[in-house]
Amino acid sequence: MPRAFEFSAALLAWFERHGRHDLPWQHEPTPYRIWVSEIMLQQTQVETVMPYFARFIGHFPTIAALAAAPLDQVLHLWSGLGYYARARNLHRAAHRVIDRHGGVLPDAVETLQTLPGIGRSTAGAIVALAFGRRAVILDGNVKRVLARCHALDDPPTIAAGERRLWQLAEQYTPQQRVAAYTQAIMDLGATVCTRERPACDRCPLAAACVAQRQRRATDYPRRRPARGQPVRTARWLLIVRADGEVLLERRPPTGLWGGLWCLPECALDEDPREFARSRLGIDIDLGDELPRISHRFTHFRLEATPLRCAPSGGARRLMASGDRLWYNVARPAAIGIATPVSQLLKNPAVFHQPVMSVANDPDRGVKTHGPTG
Ligand code: SF4
Known part of the structure; x- marks a missing residue:
């Protein structure tokens, strides 16, 4: 020594x-x-x-x-x-x-x-x-x-x-x-x-x-024996208006990505249309799923599945909320956006494919995944 x-x-x-x-x-x-x-x-x-x-x-x-x-x-x-x-x-x-x-x-x-x-x-x-x-x-x-x-x-x-x-x-x-x-x-x-x-x-x-x-x-330094990293899953609603603006929500001030802007998030086994109606106050048409996004946090891994959607009416009402906004990628507002969301929004495919309405098609449900995606 x-x-x-x-x-x-x-x-x-x-x-x-x-x-x-x-x-x-x-x-x-x-x-x-x-x-x-x-x-x-x-x-x-x-x-x-x-x-x-x-x-x-x-x-x-x-x-x-x-x-x-x-x-x-x-x-x-x-x-x-x-x-x-x-x-x-x-x-x-x-x-x-x-x-x-x-x-x-x-x-x-x-x-x-x-x-x-x-x-x-x-x-x-x-x-x-x-x-x-x-x-x-x-x-x-x-x-x-x-x-x-x-x-x-x-x-x-x-x-x-x-x-x-x-x-x-x-x-x-x-x-x-x-x-x-x-x-x-x-x-x-x-x-x-x-x-x-x-x-x-x-x-x-x-x-x-x-x-x-x-x-x-x-x-050295010694490590504790590794445990499997837990996985959390979520569905991100990528609600894009006809003018190309996408709906973002501000996360609560504490917790995961506290205070940052993200896409509205619901559970994989939740009906996105019902979620949008009850939580966001709008009806949406569902589009296709985009490739799953995996993001590592210190204590767990988040696997989020983006789902493209379009408002089927009344979207303007949402502007009233201070914790929701329609985000224009071409003229980005000076706000903090969670990194995987801002990366996703850089993908032009997100905005250029029309969303086909499937709201009334009983055979076209939304794919769901088990707990590990
Ligand atoms: S283990 Fe680190 S502190 Fe020790 S000799 Fe090597 S570089 Fe230096």
Whole structure:
């Protein structure tokens, strides 16, 4: 086991030569920019985050600007980045910073953790990177480096494993140069000690790394035994008007794709015409099914079957609702749309095939599937 000083000294020396010093949020590392970048970097790689960060900061250069923006605009700029709870929490937290902290992001780990979406590690990263004060982080990259260096047998996903990792992270974080150290250990995890192919021959910690000595780096961090991923099914009603506009519904603010716009969704064994009549207040003609869309979430896989439909009358009534709109693909509104839905709407076939009315054809039911599609 390396001594704490040797560990941080080796990392800092490596960082001088090989670390990342030119990331957009490093140019002007204000607390707000660091905060936004840290939230975007949760579960997302730097290369993916960079254009989103530039656009987001371009639209919302300050906490006040973010708090003043409608949630729809925030979700719109987040569209494609995934894990939308992050955007909703960022927006809520901006409101709270304005209301309770005079518009200034707090500089203490404990206070930062009271804001929506900021956990212990993110709070530590903000304090270390933006305020330059000693604070400890433990994101996915750091967990991997530490779990390998010590060949920890407990997975990080169980309490004992996480506790041990926090102890190690605390032990190795130096008193001086904490911002550089924090960036260094994140960079090492992202660029050298990678999940699939760690480059141990280029690693400054190789001499002390137990997993490397055992030639078992990729066995760590330990994982819980895999369980089959559950599958949820749904039918998406792709209701397209004669003018080509498609009906979207806003999801409830919490839960799956909270606050984002999606197609109306019913169960596979539900009658879509009845659903449209009772839930949406319109009659529809049914068209054909489009290929099933499979989308992975952290804890399950969604399999959605789009069904093309057309309103058979009274569609204008729907415009009254604030949570429903007719979406024009040629002149898209600035709203956040769930990624699989926006991808589906890019398919011209969705709009160019006429829907033949089958509403009165008793032999033409809608195909249904079992629980796994
Ligand atoms: S020696 Fe290999 S496994 Fe160990 S920390 Fe470095 S890259 Fe990771």
